[in-house]
Amino acid sequence: MFIRSLILFFVVFAFPVNAAVNIDSWITDKGARVLFVKNHDLPIIDVEVSFKAGSAYDRLESAGTASLTNHMMLLGSDNLKQEEIINKFTEIGAEIGSGFDQDKSSFSLRTLSEKKQEAFKLFQLVLHKPNFDKDIVEREKQRYISSIRQSDTLPDSIGSKAFMKAMYGDHSYALPSSGFVESVEKINDTDLKSFYDSTYSPKSAVIVIVGDLSKKEATLFANQISHDLPSNKNLQSLKEVKLNQSQTIKIDHPSSQAHLHFGYPIMKRGDKDFFPLYVGNYILGGGGFVSRLTEEVREKKGYVYSVYSYFMPMQEKGPFQIGLQTKKEQIDQAFDLVKKVVKEFIDFGPTEKELVAAKSNMVGGFPLRLDSNKKIMNYISMMAFYNYPLDYLETFSEKVKAVTTEQIKDAFKRRVKLDEFTTVIVGAS
Amino acid sequence: MIFKKLFLFLFLFPTFIHAQVHQSILDNGMKIFVKEDHRSPVVISQVWYRAGSIDEVNGKTGVAHVLEHMMFKGTKTTKPGEFSEIVAAAGGSENAFTGADYTCYFQRIEKSNLPMVLKMEADRMQNLVILEEEFNKEIQVVMEERRWRTDDKPTSQVNELMQSLAFVSHPYGRPVVGWMNDLENMTYEDALEWYNDWYTPSNAILVVAGDVKADDVFLLAQKYFGPIPAKKIKTRKPQIEAEQTGMRKAIVKAPSKLSYLQMAYKVPALDKNLSKDSKDIYALEVLAGILSNTSAARLNQSLVNEQRIALNAGAGYAMITRGGLSLFEFYATPSEEVSVEQLEIAIKKEIKKIVDQGVTQEELNRIKTSVIASEVYEKDSVFYQAMQIGQLETIGYPHTLMDQYIENVKKVSSSQIQDVAKKYFVDDRLTVVSLDPQPLDPNKKPQGKPHVH
Numbered sequence: 036m037f038i039r040s041l042i043l044f045f046v047v048f049a050f051p052v053n054a055a056v057n058i059d060s061w062i063t064d065k066g067a068r069v070l071f072v073k074n075h076d077l078p079i080i081d082v083e084v085s086f087k088a089g090s091a092y093d094r095l096e097s098a099g100t101a102s103l104t105n106h107m108m109l110l111g112s113d114n115l116k117q118e119e120i121i122n123k124f125t126e127i128g129a130e131i132g133s134g135f136d137q138d139k140s141s142f143s144l145r146t147l148s149e150k151k152q153e154a155f156k157l158f159q160l161v162l163h164k165p166n167f168d169k170d171i172v173e174r175e176k177q178r179y180i181s182s183i184r185q186s187d188t189l190p191d192s193i194g195s196k197a198f199m200k201a202m203y204g205d206h207s208y209a210l211p212s213s214g215f216v217e218s219v220e221k222i223n224d225t226d227l228k229s230f231y232d233s234t235y236s237p238k239s240a241v242i243v244i245v246g247d248l249s250k251k252e253a254t255l256f257a258n259q260i261s262h263d264l265p266s267n268k269n270l271q272s273l274k275e276v277k278l279n280q281s282q283t284i285k286i287d288h289p290s291s292q293a294h295l296h297f298g299y300p301i302m303k304r305g306d307k308d309f310f311p312l313y314v315g316n317y318i319l320g321g322g323g324f325v326s327r328l329t330e331e332v333r334e335k336k337g338y339v340y341s342v343y344s345y346f347m348p349m350q351e352k353g354p355f356q357i358g359l360q361t362k363k364e365q366i367d368q369a370f371d372l373v374k375k376v377v378k379e380f381i382d383f384g385p386t387e388k389e390l391v392a393a394k395s396n397m398v399g400g401f402p403l404r405l406d407s408n409k410k411i412m413n414y415i416s417m418m419a420f421y422n423y424p425l426d427y428l429e430t431f432s433e434k435v436k437a438v439t440t441e442q443i444k445d446a447f448k449r450r451v452k453l454d455e456f457t458t459v460i461v462g463a464s
Numbered sequence: 465m466i467f468k469k470l471f472l473f474l475f476l477f478p479t480f481i482h483a484q485v486h487q488s489i490l491d492n493g494m495k496i497f498v499k500e501d502h503r504s505p506v507v508i509s510q511v512w513y514r515a516g517s518i519d520e521v522n523g524k525t526g527v528a529h530v531l532e533h534m535m536f537k538g539t540k541t542t543k544p545g546e547f548s549e550i551v552a553a554a555g556g557s558e559n560a561f562t563g564a565d566y567t568c569y570f571q572r573i574e575k576s577n578l579p580m581v582l583k584m585e586a587d588r589m590q591n592l593v594i595l596e597e598e599f600n601k602e603i604q605v606v607m608e609e610r611r612w613r614t615d616d617k618p619t620s621q622v623n624e625l626m627q628s629l630a631f632v633s634h635p636y637g638r639p640v641v642g643w644m645n646d647l648e649n650m651t652y653e654d655a656l657e658w659y660n661d662w663y664t665p666s667n668a669i670l671v672v673a674g675d676v677k678a679d680d681v682f683l684l685a686q687k688y689f690g691p692i693p694a695k696k697i698k699t700r701k702p703q704i705e706a707e708q709t710g711m712r713k714a715i716v717k718a719p720s721k722l723s724y725l726q727m728a729y730k731v732p733a734l735d736k737n738l739s740k741d742s743k744d745i746y747a748l749e750v751l752a753g754i755l756s757n758t759s760a761a762r763l764n765q766s767l768v769n770e771q772r773i774a775l776n777a778g779a780g781y782a783m784i785t786r787g788g789l790s791l792f793e794f795y796a797t798p799s800e801e802v803s804v805e806q807l808e809i810a811i812k813k814e815i816k817k818i819v820d821q822g823v824t825q826e827e828l829n830r831i832k833t834s835v836i837a838s839e840v841y842e843k844d845s846v847f848y849q850a851m852q853i854g855q856l857e858t859i860g861y862p863h864t865l866m867d868q869y870i871e872n873v874k875k876v877s878s879s880q881i882q883d884v885a886k887k888y889f890v891d892d893r894l895t896v897v898s899l900d901p902q903p904l905d906p907n908k909k910p911q912g913k914p915h916v917h
Contacts, residue, residue, distance in 0.1 A: 076503050077843055109759075117769065118760035125758055125830045128837025147837055178768075178775050181800050184721045188904055190616065289719050289904055290616040292608070323557070324536070324548035334545060337604030340612055360612050392553045399555025403572055406504035407844045 056411055058425055059250060065237035067261035070419045071253045072245045072411055078148045080246035081412045084162060084260060085134075085141035085420050088234035090212040091273050091350070095205075097222055099179060099214020101234075103172070104227045105133055105140040110171050113164040117171070120161065129154040131161065137208055138350045139420055140234075143412075148247035155256050163263040165231060169224045179219050183211075190290045194461040197284055198296035201457045202354060204279045208300075237261040239270055241419040245412040276300050276352035281455050285463035293366035293462040297373065298356035299455050302348045304421040311446035312346055314438045317393045318385045319377070320344030320357060325392070331376050332359065338369040344377075350421070355451060363462055370460070374453070381451055384444025397435045485853060485863055486678035488685070492694040493666030496685045497853050497863065499673040501846050507578050507674035508850045510570040511585045512858040515662035517564045517640040518787055519700065524654050526642015529562040530606055531658045535569065536560075537598045539591040544598055547584055554580065564640055565786040566858040572847065575675045579684055582670075586688035589668065592659055599652035607648070610641045618718035622897050626726045629712050630895040634705035636787050664695040669857050673850035705730075705789060712895040720901035722775070725804045727811060728791040730893040731884075734783050736860050738868075746872045747880040748781050748792060748888070753831040754823050754881075755779040755794075755814075762827075763796070766814055773802045773810055786859045792888065804898040818885045822878035835873050 059071040093101045109131065110117040124131050129146040142162060146154035186192035196211050203209035213219070242260055244253045281299065302312060313321075320328035320343050332342045342359040357377065361369045385393070405411050405428075418427055486498040517528050538544040551558045556573035571581045614620040624639050631637030642650075670689065672681045708730055734745045755762045756778040767774040777796035798807045842848050853863045 077840065079840060079844065118765055121758050121760035122826075122830065125760070125834055128833045130837075130841075145841060147840055174769075174772055177772075177799070181722060181775050184800075188719055188721045287905075289906065291611045292616055322552060324545065325552045330545075333605055335601070337601035338608070340605055340609035361608060362611060392549070395553045396555050399553070399574060400557070401555065402505050402574055403555065403557065406506040406846065409844055 063261040065261040067237040067240040069242045069257040070415045082144040083243045083416045085139050087239040088140040089138040091137045091207045098210045099219040100230050102212050104230045105135045108165045111166045111168050112160045127153050167224045167227045172224045190288045190294045190461040194294045194296050198459040201282045232265045233267050236267040237264045243416040273351050281457050283458040286461045288462040290462045292360040293363045294360050296459040298354050300352035301355040303352045304348045308446040310434050311442040315443035318389045319380050381447045398432045488682045495669040497671045498678040498681045502675050505575045505675050507575045510671045512669045512854045513567045514667050516566045518635045525638045525646045527658045531655050532560050532562045533602050539587050582688045594656045596652045618720045621716045626897040661698050665692050671850045671854040673846045711891045714897045715900050717900045719904045724899040727794040728895045731792045731888045733785040733790040747884040749783050750876040751881050752781040754827045815889045822882045
C-alpha cells in the first residue's frame with residue numbers, strides 16, 4: 036500500500052540511526068576515500084564504488100553522456116562482451132549492479148566470501164577497462180532515445196522533467212538524467228571514453244566494503260580499485276544553485292488523474308538546519324500514515340492514494356517537494372488543501388505531541404534501519420559520498436532528540452517560503 | 465497491493481531456509497511459525513490470511529483489497545489510524561498487501577514491541593469496526609489507487625486484460641484491485657461480509673522472524689490469539705478453469721509512444737500433494753531463469769542485444785499458486801519500427817530453438833549456481849525469510865518445500881526442458897495481448913502500424 040515508502044527511499048537512506056556500526060575509514064594512496072565495516076555473521080561481501088559523475092556533470096548540448104557512460108560500464112570490458120562479463124559473474128554466484136542520480140554514478144558487487152578473489156578481479160575489470168564498443172554504444176543510444184520518447188508520454192515523467200526544468204533553469208540539475216533525443220543522437224563512443232577519463236578518477240571515488248573479510252584484505256582490494264582508475268586531477272565541481280522565479284505550469288494529458296509537483300530547491304548536504312527541517316518534515320508529510328498531509332488529504336478527504344513531502348539534500352541545493360495524484364475533477368480542491376496544510380505548518384509549527392511522536396519513531400526505530408548488510412552498505416555509502424563525519428550515526432539520535440518545536444517552526448519559517456514554490460500539474464484540465 | 469509481479473520475482477529463485485523454522489498450532493487452528501535470526505534486535509511480524517481475490521465473486525471484485533485498507537480503521541477499542549500511530553511511535557514500520565492468493569499484514573519493530581503488535585493484530589482479527597462513513601472515504605482512496613496503478617498505465621492495462629482473457633471461469637481472471645465499476649458500487653456491508661467470512665484464526669497464520677526465541681513467541685501467540693474462538697469458514701468452490709481450445713488475442717489502445725507485448729501460456733503449478741511428479745514444474749522454473757534471469761540470458765541476449773528488435777524482454781513463471789494453475793509469461797517492448805507481430809514471431813523462434821535443441825550445460829550450471837548463492841544472500845533479509853514461510857504456508861504448501869528446492873532444480877536436464885517447452889508452449893494454450901499506442905492528443909491521427917515485411 037505504500038508507494039510512499041518508495042518515494043521516501045532517498046530520505047530514509049539519508050537518516051540512519053544506529054551507533055552500533057563500527058566503521059573503519061582511510062584514504063588510499065591514490066586519494067580514494069574508503070569506508071569499511073567488518074561483519075562475519077554471513078559469508079558474504081558487499082561492495083559499492085561511487086563517483087562524482089552523475090547527470091549534474093553533463094552539459095546541455097551533450098546531456099545523457101553521464102548516464103550512458105554509467106550504463107555502458109556493464110556492457111563490455113577489455114576484450115569481453117557484455118554477455119561474457121555477466122555470465123562470468125553469474126558463474127561464481129556474484130551479482131553486479133549499478134546506480135545513477137544527479138550527483139553520483141555507482142557500481143555494486145555482492146559475492147560469497149569464498150569467491151571473493153574471482154569476484155574482485157571481475158569487478159575491477161568492469162571499473163577499469165570499460166571498452167565503450169562503438170557498435171554497442173549506437174545500439175544503446177537507440178534504446179535511450181526510445182525510452183526518452185516513451186517517458187514523454189507518461190504523466191509522471193512529463194511532470195518531473197518540467198518541474199526540474201522550472202526549478203533549476205540553466206543549472207545542470209535541470210537536465211533529465213537520460214538527456215534529450217537531440218543530445219543523445221550526437222553522443223559517440225569517444226565522448227563516453229573521455230567522460231570516463233575525466234570523472235572516474237580515484238579522487239572522485241568513494242569505496243565502501245561491508246562483510247566477511249579482514250581489514251587487510253579490504254585495504255588491498257581498495258588499493259587495487261583506486262590504483263587503476265584513470266587519474267585526472269582537475270575535477271569539475273558543480274555550480275551553486277540560484278533560485279529561479281517561481282512558476283506555475285499546467286500540462287494537458289489524457290490520463291484520468293492529475294499529477295502535482297510542488298516545491299523548490301532548499302537544502303544541500305550538511306545544511307545547518309538539517310535536523311529541524313528533517314524532523315519537521317516527518318510530521319508534515321514524511322511519516323507515512325501518520326503525517327499531517329496524509330491525515331488531511333487522504334484519511335479525511337479520500338482525495339489520494341498517496342501524498343508526500345520530502346527534502347532531498349544533494350551536493351548542491353536539492354528540492355523540497357510535495358506530490359500527489361488525484362482524479363482530475365478534484366485536483367483544485369486537493370491542491371488547495373495541500374497549500375492550507377503547508378501554510379499552517381509554516382505559520383504555527385508542530386505541536387509538542389507531534390514532536391514527541393516523531394522523535395519516538397526516529398529514535399525508537401534506531402536498530403531497524405541498519406539490520407542487514409545491504410542497508411548498512413547503503414547508509415555508509417551515502418556518508419562516504421557526501422563526506423559526513425564518521426560519528427554521524429552515533430550522534431544522530433542525540434541530534435534528533437535535541438530538536439524543539441520552536442526550532443522547527445523557526446527553520447520552516449526561514450527556509451520554506453510558499454511564494455517561492457514552483458507548481459507543475461500534468462493533466463490539469 | 466497487487467503483488468503478482470513481485471510474486472514472480474520472489475519465486476524465480478526461492479531459496480531454502482533449513483530446518484530452523486519452529487512451528488506450532490493453537491487450539492483454534494491458527495498456525496504459528498518462527499524463524500530466529502539474532503543479528504539485530506529487530507523482529508518482523510506477519511499475519512497472513514488465506515483470503516485473496518481468488519475468493520471473490522463477480523460484482524464484488526476488489527473487496528479483499530478494500531478490506532485490507534479497512535483493517536487500519538479501528539476496532540471496538542481503538543480509533544481509525546491508531547494502530548499505525550502506535551507502531552510509528554514505537555519506531556516501527558508497517559504495511560499490508562493483498563494478492564490473488566492471500567492478504568498479509570506486517571510490522572518491522574524493535575524486539576521489545578512484539579507483544580504490543582501481536583495484541584493489536586489479535587484485536588483486529590476479531591473486533592474490527594467498519595463504519596459506513598470511514599468506508600465511503602476509503603473506497604475513494606482505493607479508486608485513486610486503481611487509477612494510478614492500472615487505468616493510467618498502458619502496460620498495466622495490457623496485463624489486466626491478459627489475465628482476464630487467459631482465465632475465463634477461474635477467478636485469476638479478475639484484477640486484485642477490482643474492476644472500477646465494482647468499486648463504485650461497493651458498500652461497507654460488502655467489506656464487513658468479507659471480514660466475517662474469512663478473518664478467523666483457522667484461516668490465518670502468524671510468522672515471526674528475527675531476534676526472538678521460538679518458545680516466547682508461542683507463549684505470546686497463545687496469550688493473544690489463543691482466546692479467539694474458532695469459526696467455521698465458508699466452503700470454497702473449486703472454480704476450475706475450462707480447457708482452452710485455441711489461441712486468444714486482444715489489443716489495448718492507450719496513449720503511448722511505444723508498443724508492448726505480453727504472451728502467456730497456460731501451465732500447471734506445483735501440486736499441493738508433493739509426492740506427485742514435479743519434474744515439469746521444476747523444468748519450467750529453470751527455463752524461466754535461463755530465458756531471463758540476467759541481462760545475458762536468452763531473451764535479452766537474442767532480442768535486445770543481437771537482433772535489436774526489442775528494447776527489453778523477459779519471462780516469468782509462478783510455480784506455486786493456490787489456484788492450482790499458472791501462466792508462463794513472456795513480455796517485451798518492441799523497438800520503434802518493429803511491430804508486435806514481428807516480436808511475437810521472434811519469441812516463438814526462441815521457443816522453437818529450445819524445443820529443437822534444448823539448453824546448454826553452461827546455462828543449467830549458471831542457474832544452479834545462482835540458486836545456491838541466492839540461498840546465502842537471502843539470509844541477509846529477515847523480511848524475505850518470513851515472507852517465504854508465510855507465502856508457502858498460506859498458499860497450501862509446507863514451508864519445508866524450500867528444503868527440496870535446490871535439489872529439484874539441480875536435477876533438471878536439458879531434455880526435460882525440451883519436453884515442457886514442447887508440451888506447454890503451443891498455440892492452443894496461448895493468450896496474446898498487445899498495446900496499440902495512441903497519440904496523447906486525441907485529435908491527432910494514430911501513427912499506424914509499421915509495415916510488416
